[in-house]
Every structure is written in C-alpha cells, then in structure tokens.
Amino acid sequence: MPALAAIAACGLLVILASGNGQAQKPPASPLGSISPRTGLLLNDDVVVRLIQASSGDRAHDYVSRLALWSREQVSEGFTRAAEWVVEKAKEFGLERVAIERFPSDGKIAYFGEVMPPQWKVRKGELWLTSPFLMKITTYDDLPMSLAEGSTSADVEAELVDIGAGRGDSDYAAGVKGKIVLTSSRPFDIFERAVNKEGAAGILSSWSVPDFDYLNRRPGDFPDQVGWPRIPREAVEGAGHFAFAISARRAQDLRAMMGQGKAPRVHAGVDAALVPGHLEVVSGVIPGAAYPQEEVIVTAHLDHYKPGANDNASGSAAILEMARTMRELIESGKLQPPLRTIRFMWVPEYRGTYAWLSAHLNDPVRRIANLNFDMVGEDVVKTNSVLSLTYTSDSNPSFLNAVIESIVDFANTYNNERYPPQLDLYIGSITGSRNRLSVRMAPYSTGTDHELFNNLRIGASSFGAWPDNFYHSSEDTPDKVDPTQLHRAVVIGLAGITTVAYADSEQAPDIARLSLIYGRRRIAASEFSAVRSLLAASKEGFSDVDHLAGNMIAHVYRRERAAVGSAAMFARTAQARSDIEKTIALLSGDEAASRKKLDEAAALRAGELKVVRAPRSLTEAEKRAARLFPARNKGKELHNLGYISRILAKDSTAQVPKIQAALDEITRLYQAQGDSELRLMGFSDAAAFYADGQRSILEIRDAVAAEYAPMPIEALELYFRAFEKAGVMTIAEKRERK
DSSP: OHHHHHHHHHHHHHHHHHHHHHHHSOOOOSBOSOOTTTOSSBOHHHHHHHHHHOOHHHHHHHHHHHTTSOBOSSSHHHHHHHHHHHHHHHHTTOEEEEEEEEEESSSOEETTEEOOOEEEEEEEEEEEEESSOEEEEETTTOGGGBOBTOOOEEEEEEEEEEETOOSGGGGTTOOTTSEEEESSOHHHHHIIIIIITOOSEEEEOOOOOGGGTTTOOTTSSTTOOBOOBOOSSOOTTSOOOEEEOOHHHHHHHHHHHHTTOOOEEEEEEEEEEEOEEEEEEEEEEOOSSEEEEEEEEEEEOOBSSSOIIIIIIHHHHHHHHHHHHHHHHHTTSSOOOSEEEEEEEEOTTHHHHHHHHHHTTSSOEEEEEEEESSOOBOHHHHTOEEEEEOOOTTSOOTHHHHHHHHHHHHHHHSSSSSOSOGGGOOOOTTSOOOOOOOEEEOOOOSSTHHHHHHTTOEEEEEEEEOOTTTTBTTOOGGGBOHHHHHHHHHHHHHHHHHHHHOOTTTHHHHHHHHHHHHHHHHHHHHHHHHHHHHTOOTTTHHHHHHHHHHHHHHHHHHHHHHHHGGGGGOOSHHHHHHHHHHHHHHHHHHHHHHHHHHHHHHHHHHHHTOOOOOOOOOHHHHHHTTEEEEEOTTOTTOOHHHHHHHTTTOGGGOHHHHHHHHHHHHHHHHHTTOOHHHHTTHHHHGGGGOSSSSOHHHHHHHHHHHTOOOOHHHHHHHHHHHHHTTSEEEEEOSSOO
C-alpha cells in the first residue's frame, strides 16, 4: 500500500504539473472573426472578461477624488491631480509613467497656439459691505467663482447694474471706478466695461455658453454658477478681476437696487499671472510584437472644481481601463498587446498641442486615438445623450466600423433594466439601471481627438452632450452614474483591445467590418440625397441635383478609403489581396446608388418640367481645379484662428471676406438646429483636406458633401491666406497626372 500510494502521489504530481504547464501557456489572441453573438471582432469570452474585470464603482471613486481639486490648466491644482494620477498609474502597473512639462507663459506657442501663463491664486473674496455685511463668494468656497485671469486688487466700490453691458445705454449712468453687475460673460464685455469705461471689476450671473442654448437658457437653473474667464492681459497700472454668482444671488442684489439701496462691495484678490508649465501625464503598456506602433488613449484632466463629468469622468474612465488591462494581463487571462497602448491625461487641446510639438516626429506609427470627454453622465439627471464620433471625412478610417460595432453591441445588451443575458450586461453595484442608448454622431470637434484627426490618425471621441450642468458649479460627482462610467470603460476597452491586438490575420476581417458599416453610412447618405431631390423646387432643382450627385461620389470615396485603411494591419500579400477584393465590392454598390439617384432625379425633373443638364465649370472653378494646396513641414496643425491673428492687419489677405463666407454658412446650419459642437469644426475643415493630392475644387466638393457648399472664390482666398501665412504651399498643375 505505501508503494501504491507513492505511485499515486507521483501520478498526481505529474497531472498537476501538466495542468500548471497548460495554465502557463500564453492565452490565445482575443480576436477572431465577426462574432455571431456580439457582432464584434473580439472573442465572446474576452468580452465577458472585459466587462466583469472592470468597475464603474472604482471609476466613480476616482472621479470623487479628482473633483476635490481645482484643475485649471497651468495651475497648482492641476499639478496635484497629475501627481495623483501618476501614483495610481504606477500602482496599476503602467510603465514609463511620467509627467512631461512644457513651458507656458503667455508668449510661447505650439503649432501657432499661444499657451497661457500660470494663474496663481492665493485669495479671492467678494463681500457686500453696505447696506449690511454679507459674504457673497470666495475662491476658497468655490474656486470657479473667481474668473480665470483675475489678478491682485483691493477695491471697495458701489455696485451698479449694467444689464447685458453690450450697448451704450448700459453705461449711460457712468461706471468709472465702480463694480458692474452683468448677465453677460465677463470675457465678452471686459474690453468695454473695464478698459474703455473704467469699471473697477465685474460681477456676473452668466452661466450658459451660447453653444448650449439648444438645451438650456439663463434662469433654467437659478443656483448654478458659471465658469468665467477674463483676458489674461493686465490693465496697465491696476489689477483686474471678475467674480461669478448665481442668477438667484444676482436677483437679490438687483432687488436691493430696486429698493433704492446702493449696494457697496469689497473685492479682495491676491493672484498673479506667472510663467508656468503645461503638464501631460502618460504611461504605457508596451507592445510585445510591434512596440513602435501605438494606440493612444486620451482624456483631459483639467477643468474647474468640481468638474466631475467634465472631465474627471473621462480621466477616471481611462485610468480604470489601464487598471483592468494590466490586471487581465498579469493574471494570464489576456496576452500582452501586440502594439503599445499609451494612456495620456492632458490639459485639453493645449497639452496635446504641446505634446505633439515634441513627439510628432518620434519613430512611432500612431494607429488610432480614442478620446474620453464627459463620459459618466447620469443621462436622466443631466438630460444627456451619449455618443461616439466618426472620424472626419478628410480622414476615413477603419476605426469608424470598429467603434460602431461596439456601439451596436453595447446598446443591444444594455437596453433593458432587467436584461436576460447578464454576462454581457454592463452595470455597477452603486449605479443606475438606466438604458444606455449610445449613438454614433457625425464628426465634431471641441476636444483632443480633433488634433489626431487633423494629423490623419483615426480618432474617435466618446462623450455626453448636452448636459444641464456643463461648465457650472453643479457639475458634481452626484451627477456621475457609476453604471454609465462602467459602460464607457467597457466600450473603451473593447476598442483598445481590437486595435492593439489586431494582426495580419484580422486585417481582412477589419476590412469586412468596414464594408458592413460603410454600407450603412452610404445608405443613410443615399436616403438624404434621394429625399432632397424629390423635395426640390423648380428654382433649386439644378443645385440639388448637382449636390446629390456630389454627395454620392464623396461617400463612396470615403468608404473605399476606410476599408482600405485596414491594410495598415496587413503583413502578407494574401491579406492585402483580400482587402482589395473587399474594396472592389463597393464599385457595384456605387453603380446601383447612382441608378437610384438618376431615377429619382428624372422623376422630379419630369414633375417640375425641367431639363437635367451637366454643369460646366466656371472660370474660377477651372482655376481652382489646377491649384493643389499642401501643408508645410512643422505647420501640420496650424488653423484658421492662427491665420486670422497673424494676418489681421494685412488687408491683402482679405480675412474678413473669408470669415464672412464662413459665417454665412454657419448661420444656415444654426437655423437648421445643427449641433454647435459640429459647427465648431467647420471653419477648419477645408484646411485639413489639403494634402497636395486634392485640388481646391476637389476640396470644395468634399466640404460641400461633409458640411455645406462654400463659394469657390472665397475658398481660394482661404487657401491663399494659409499660403501667405507660410502654413501651406499651393502648386499649380496644368494637367492631372
């Protein structure tokens, strides 16, 4: 028996050793063909792991911590938040974690964007001193109540109401040496009220940005305090300041004035503008096979205190993505990624401009960017819609299909309070059971993915818009839903994993996914084109007919390029051949689309008794067809704002004429109720089509399809201004080769 026991024990050890050996084998690739269950390129078991290993509750804890700091760009509060993120990133296992610092002093510029000085605040208080003593607000109580850019002042003065402060009548009683009460944004009236009329300072009840007027209006939330700024250039010989208060508090002050009482207030500010640094936190999960290829994951760390949804939520979400991926890799449930994943916490726009100025020419191929900005909204409390953006049409990418497939999956399994398939439900212990209802949205700007798109790196941003508490004192952690945070984390993890682990074997599948979702987008454009034709008036038919044909040509070019972009993963001739075959399928589709369009146009032309005729190019269009703009090296991200600043005094550049044309198109869009966030990108859209391969005429047609038609004469002036500013070179080609 002892011998048999020994033999049995040895056999057991062999079995255990064999089992342990199998456990130590690297896990299989997390990717496969399109899943029948989820529609994703991720294997189903990997999707479950990503959901179950990640946590919206933890992410909400990170939000609550970040919301304790006033995180204005180039500030001590931002530094404290950045240092905390570094600590957590290292704890979670990211490598090469560091804070990169870039000078920021009000003079230095990165890609033409001037960086602000540090705003260093030691004190900011506003007290009512007559007819009785009352604290109105302080920086310590609510940091955002002191306008960014305010500098040291010690003023006691009469408070006078100037209403909007935009017209002569608002200043008729005189405001010199007084503190003015206004309903306008301090930045907008500072030049008139302070510099011209001599007001000692500003007290404002403004809280709603103009671009949020489709969602809320002044007075809807009477206790909100807005996030004000004033120009960061000091008035000579004096400090300058502004304070923000709620509409309700402003009403109290106006009531005093209405009773014949003349309120006096005392403003005490101890603050200065000094040279500082923009700080960018980054850390990586190194790629095992292609370390010089990077997937970049970004969130802006800055904003006012509390700034819970904007953007502690995005910063927390990507921190939780990093923790989850490292945990799965460390536990052997996920192999290390093939390419490097870089997580970045940045000062919005400015930090990304600065970082790119230092790293644009690194020996790295940047595959994609996923950006997270305002992703934790409790959609019921905030009246928000969650969305992910397509890439710009000037930058077609496989990323659109990858992201849209994840959106479809997430909606399918998170559209009920009590879903039948719990393993794919994304919820949180302390979160809501709200439906997800995330959607894809047309390309818009307003956050850091814009810069990556402009560099032709496929970039999508996840965010919520609108938000009842955006840029206000009420953007607090209680408006952040751990469940929605968890969903943002999982959507991000699914996108990161797909792109970071894709290899040549998956390249044809990515192309096929791009074909599937490209066809969906084409169908929507075809619907719009046919509808516009069948609704056309007799007077407008010719223009509508032309624009509809242009639209169809444009979307097919875009989707061919998107499918073709999957070739960046192809490392074999077979994979590249499979992708080319997939692209070819769109040729037959386009012929069918054009047939439908022609049938609709012919039908409407017959009803209107007009004759369809091809358009002849005007002389201006013929000239534009020969002109090919391209960006100069080092000027890859310079935009129209930069051009307008440096050519402001050059009458030959005709900047006002260019701006007038852009403003007219913008007004048409606004009248249709289009998103202001989308309109923000319109003025720069044409500039980022310039690649030396497209003529100005071709760019005009592309912008007409993506946004709206722009007069060709104005567009040529637009590009000539970029040329005059040294940002672009325009080559004239007599014949296309």
